Amino acid sequence: MKDEALPAWVEYFAIPGINLLMALIIAGLVVVFMGESPWVALGALLGGAFGSLEQFGYTLFYTTSFIFTGLAVAVAFHCGLFNIGGEGQAMMGGLGVTLVCLGYDGTSWPLLFPLAVMGAIAFGALWSFLPGYLQATRGSHTVITTIMFNFLAAILLNYLLVEVLIAPGQQSPQTIRFDEAGHLPFAHDLLRGFGLETGRSPLNITFLLALAVAGLVWLFLWRTRWGYEMRAVGQSEPAARYGGISPGPMIVMAMVISGALAGLMGVNEVMGSQHRLVLGFTAGFGFAGIAVALMGRNHPFGVVLAALLFGVLYQGGSELAFEIPTFTSDVVVVIQGLVILFCGALENIFRKPIVRIFEIRRLLREL
Amino acid sequence: MGKALIGLALLAGLWASPALAAEVKPGLLYNMGGKFDKSFNEAAYNGAEAFKKETGITYLEFEPSTEAQREQALRNMARRGANIIVAVSFAQTSAVETVAAELPDVKFTLIDGVVEAPNVQSVIFKEHEGSFLVGMLAAMASKTGKVSFVGGMDIPLIRKFACGYEQGAKHVNGSAEVLVNMTGNTPAAWNDPTKGGELARSQFDRGADVVFAAAGGTGVGVYQAAKDSGKLAIGVDSNQNHLHPGTMLTSMVKRVDVAVAEAFKSAMEGTWEPGFKVLGLAEDGVAWALDDDNRSLISADMEAKMAAAQKQIVEGGISVADYTANNACEY
Numbered sequence: 001m002k003d004e005a006l007p008a009w010v011e012y013f014a015i016p017g018i019n020l021l022m023a024l025i026i027a028g029l030v031v032v033f034m035g036e037s038p039w040v041a042l043g044a045l046l047g048g049a050f051g052s053l054e055q056f057g058y059t060l061f062y063t064t065s066f067i068f069t070g071l072a073v074a075v076a077f078h079c080g081l082f083n084i085g086g087e088g089q090a091m092m093g094g095l096g097v098t099l100v101c102l103g104y105d106g107t108s109w110p111l112l113f114p115l116a117v118m119g120a121i122a123f124g125a126l127w128s129f130l131p132g133y134l135q136a137t138r139g140s141h142t143v144i145t146t147i148m149f150n151f152l153a154a155i156l157l158n159y160l161l162v163e164v165l166i167a168p169g170q171q172s173p174q175t176i177r178f179d180e181a182g183h184l185p186f187a188h189d190l191l192r193g194f195g196l197e198t199g200r201s202p203l204n205i206t207f208l209l210a211l212a213v214a215g216l217v218w219l220f221l222w223r224t225r226w227g228y229e230m231r232a233v234g235q236s237e238p239a240a241r242y243g244g245i246s247p248g249p250m251i252v253m254a255m256v257i258s259g260a261l262a263g264l265m266g267v268n269e270v271m272g273s274q275h276r277l278v279l280g281f282t283a284g285f286g287f288a289g290i291a292v293a294l295m296g297r298n299h300p301f302g303v304v305l306a307a308l309l310f311g312v313l314y315q316g317g318s319e320l321a322f323e324i325p326t327f328t329s330d331v332v333v334v335i336q337g338l339v340i341l342f343c344g345a346l347e348n349i350f351r352k353p354i355v356r357i358f359e360i361r362r363l364l365r366e367l
Numbered sequence: 368m369g370k371a372l373i374g375l376a377l378l379a380g381l382w383a384s385p386a387l388a389a390e391v392k393p394g395l396l397y398n399m400g401g402k403f404d405k406s407f408n409e410a411a412y413n414g415a416e417a418f419k420k421e422t423g424i425t426y427l428e429f430e431p432s433t434e435a436q437r438e439q440a441l442r443n444m445a446r447r448g449a450n451i452i453v454a455v456s457f458a459q460t461s462a463v464e465t466v467a468a469e470l471p472d473v474k475f476t477l478i479d480g481v482v483e484a485p486n487v488q489s490v491i492f493k494e495h496e497g498s499f500l501v502g503m504l505a506a507m508a509s510k511t512g513k514v515s516f517v518g519g520m521d522i523p524l525i526r527k528f529a530c531g532y533e534q535g536a537k538h539v540n541g542s543a544e545v546l547v548n549m550t551g552n553t554p555a556a557w558n559d560p561t562k563g564g565e566l567a568r569s570q571f572d573r574g575a576d577v578v579f580a581a582a583g584g585t586g587v588g589v590y591q592a593a594k595d596s597g598k599l600a601i602g603v604d605s606n607q608n609h610l611h612p613g614t615m616l617t618s619m620v621k622r623v624d625v626a627v628a629e630a631f632k633s634a635m636e637g638t639w640e641p642g643f644k645v646l647g648l649a650e651d652g653v654a655w656a657l658d659d660d661n662r663s664l665i666s667a668d669m670e671a672k673m674a675a676a677q678k679q680i681v682e683g684g685i686s687v688a689d690y691t692a693n694n695a696c697e698y
Contacts, residue, residue, distance in 0.1 A: 062435075154553050158552030172458055172460055172522070174461070202435050269434070273435055274434060278434055279554075283432065283433040314433075318432075318436055321430070322443055333432075
């Protein structure tokens with residue numbers, strides 16, 4: 001596919017745009033079948049995502065988590081690896097954040113923040129290191145091992161939350177609330193400092209971290225030697241080996257970075273929003289990262305945009321269920337699923353015709 | 368002139384209706400696992416529907432799918448005018464705690480969890496008492512002396528069910544064996560009928576012939592497996608006897624529906640009070656279901672023994688250990 005070069009704007013904007021449009025048309029038909037107006041539904045979706053600063057805050061909060069899990073999948077993909085373990089790595093990242101926050105008895109969050117970030121990175125990376133190592137030395141496929149590690153993470157977290165870390169006298173499997181230092185400042189608190197009053201949302205400074213990390217991932221992939229070697233292994237392992245690159249360490253490195261990125265989602269959820277470790281806080285965002293990366297064409301900038309789209313779908317979708325009572329949460333899942341189907345799995349449907357159009361145009365020009 | 372009068376009357380009607388509606392505007396926040404789980408959430412839904420039918424007052428509702436959506440939905444309902452909001456499940460505890468502090472004028476009723484605040488009413492059920500009774504019934508109906516339990520997510524609340532069930536079975540038959548399996552470790556365990564069915568079948572293979580499922584939507588698979596294998600099953604939360612008449616031995620009914628309807632109704636009548644409500648056998652908050660669907664499975668002798676045990680529990684003759692008291696099943 002790669003040899004049929006398309007202009008960048010077609011590759012990165014027109015094709016995803018057409019796919020998105022198709023998904024919305026099909027979703028609109030579903031809405032019509034349910035006897036509701038698709039325009040009202042679309043309005044409610046967009047209004048729910050952008051209607052007020054509070055709602056936009058929720059949109060960006062979800063976006064933050066999607067950026068991390070999307071980047072995680074994208075980095076592994078550049079090395080030819082499919083990391084499906086984002087969910088488990090994010091859980092472990094959350095555990096790392098929690099242990100740091102519970103172990104810290106100071107009062108200032110700016111000191112704790114970098115430590116918590118390191119905790120998330122360390123635990124997330126730990127959880128992807130073994131699958132990476134097994135892939136590099138034994139050829140055990142990461143798709144299988146990372147899925148298995150998701151279950152291991154769930155079982156470990158469940159054991160810790162039910163037996164060890166559970167808050168005393170508490171029904172629900174969750175830790176005690178962190179001290180003040182374990183609460184990252186919310187966007188609405190920061191904005192109040194500038195005299196801007198907004199509704200409460202869980203959006204916090206981790207959003208800025210996510211954008212910075214996306215930039216760093218870009219730098220790493222396209223401006224460092226390791227990034228180059230990693231991509232070379234991903235394109236063709238024999239060629240990379242012929243060029244003097246040892247694939248094993250690159251595979252391990254790609255998986256470790258991937259896991260660390262997924263683990264960072266824990267900072268956003270645990271320290272940014274919940275201020276405690278709650279079982280099931282990942283809520284499938286680790287898996288959604290696969291769709292985010294696919295849609296973002298595995299490019300950090302694309303991942304940020306795709307994450308925003310998923311944030312809109314997620315937040316707007318939840319408002320949709322409020323606005324239109326006949327829409328249960330299942331309908332919202334159907335609409336989200338259609339977008340993932342068209343933008344991820346079926347992206348080549350429109351790619352081929354478009355490539356042909358460009359070939360014809362080129363031929364005409366040459367004539 | 369006539370038209371103007373009608374217009375005036377309509378206008379007056381418009382004025383009057385918001386004033387009436389402003390009196391009570393209920394909201395209901397379900398737990399993850401879905402509104403139509405035929406079990407816990409559905410019981411809450413039925414309670415709200417019963418209230419709607421009786422009073423004609425509509426309610427707001429929401430099914431969250433992430434942790435962050437819990438608080439969001441509570442605020443959203445309040446912004447849309449809800450002044451009595453019922454949140455079901457212990458999992459909503461922290462969300463209710465946070466939002467209740469922000470919105471002191473809104474009344475919150477939390478079912479299955481405890482929050483101490485001047486505008487929060489906490490409703491707790493003594494599931495261990497109800498589970499004890501169905502455990503007794505299971506042991507009485509069992510021919511193999513082995514009964515089993517399928518839990519949803521492995522958390523203290525579900526272990527509380529399992530612990531009460533075990534005590535009840537051992538109360539009838541001291542040498543009874545109780546097999547316990549949990550479906551999973553994530554909230555997905557509340558809605559995994561396939562795995563529930565497999566767990567039940569493996570328990571049947573190990574000799575169990577009565578299974579109690581406390582697993583939300585997962586239970587549907589357990590009951591189906593019991594029917595397919597010709598074994599008996601016990602439902603939970605809602606009365607599930609009608610699902611498979613003839614193989615549903617009974618259901619451990621938790622009157623979540625009554626609690627929801629009661630919260631809405633008391634808010635409407637101005638009798639709603641914050642604080643702590645514990646609903647056990649004595650308060651009819653938990654019960655074992657006996658209706659036309661399972662009448663043929665329950666002998667007069669069994670019924671008499673159940674009534675006697677129920678009386679003893681209410682009067683204190685039998686004390687059922689609560690797993691959540693110290694996170695251990697000690698009795």
